[in-house]
Amino acid sequence: MLINQDFAQSRPKSPVKRKLKLVKSNNLEIEETSQLSDINQDTKLFQETIxxxxxxxxxxxxxxxxxDFNDFIYFCHDRNANxxxxxxxxxxxxxxxxTDSGRSSASIRRALCGLSAIHKLNRFEDPAKDPDVALEMRRMHRKLGRSCSQAGSINIETLEKLLLATDDSIRGIREIGFYCWWPMTPYADVLN
Incomplete structure (x- = not known):
């Protein structure tokens, strides 16, 4: 089965190239052009890494x-940094x-892991290993929590309710079989 994501572009699209012109002075125009070249340089290096x-x-x-890294590039660009x-x-x-945007702690860890990997692949010093970053990650985990809640266990009463709720079709058997896939469980013989 083909998924649309399988046909994603192998190379990211280049950012929109535009020239900002300021009316007031020539120095400001040069400054805006250099900021655009910084974002283009970061994006180009990132694309080469990909x-x-x-x-x-x-x-x-x-x-x-x-x-995640394209988001980080634009975050840095807004702060005039590389x-x-x-x-x-x-x-x-x-x-x-x-943290304030509402992302989960796992999503933030994934973003930091990607940022770290891109730096390592380009032989730059890893900013994720800095003590201040580690402290901020601890703050984030204390605020958002570290992990997901564990799914509840299936006891014999829950299994009987599941069996009564499904039909005898292949789909119904598959759904129950998913919960009882381990042959050593005492519930596996209920399906036979």
Whole structure:
């Protein structure tokens, strides 16, 4: 079965190229052009890294790296800073932004892992190893929590309710079989 995500572009689209012209003075125009070249330089280096890791990482991992790091590039651009290599204080501010934006702690850890991997692949110092970043991650975990809640166990009463709620079709048997897949459980013989 083909999924639309399998046909995702192998290379990310280049950012919109536009020239900002300011009317007041020539110095401001030069400053705005240099900021655009900084974002283009970061994006170009990031795209080269993505091309380099094609085939070594899963497509889902590359998609996650691409989405998270492009977000980080624009975050840095808004603060007139370089994303590659990033300063640890920017990473701390980025974690604060993600924490306040409503993302889960697992999503923030994934973003930080991708940021760390991109820096390592480009042989830059890893800003995620900085003590301030570690402290901010601890703050984030205390605020959002660290893990998901564990699913409840299935006891004999729950299993009987599941069996009564499903039909005798292949789909119904599959759904119950999913919950009782381990042959050593005492509930596996109920299906036979």
């Amino acid at each position: 091309v380099k890791i094609e085939g070594a990482y899963a497509q889902a991992t590359i998609r996650a790296y691409r989405a 994303a590659l290599p990033a300063q640890p204080i920017l990473v701390v501010q980025y974690i604060c932004k993600l």
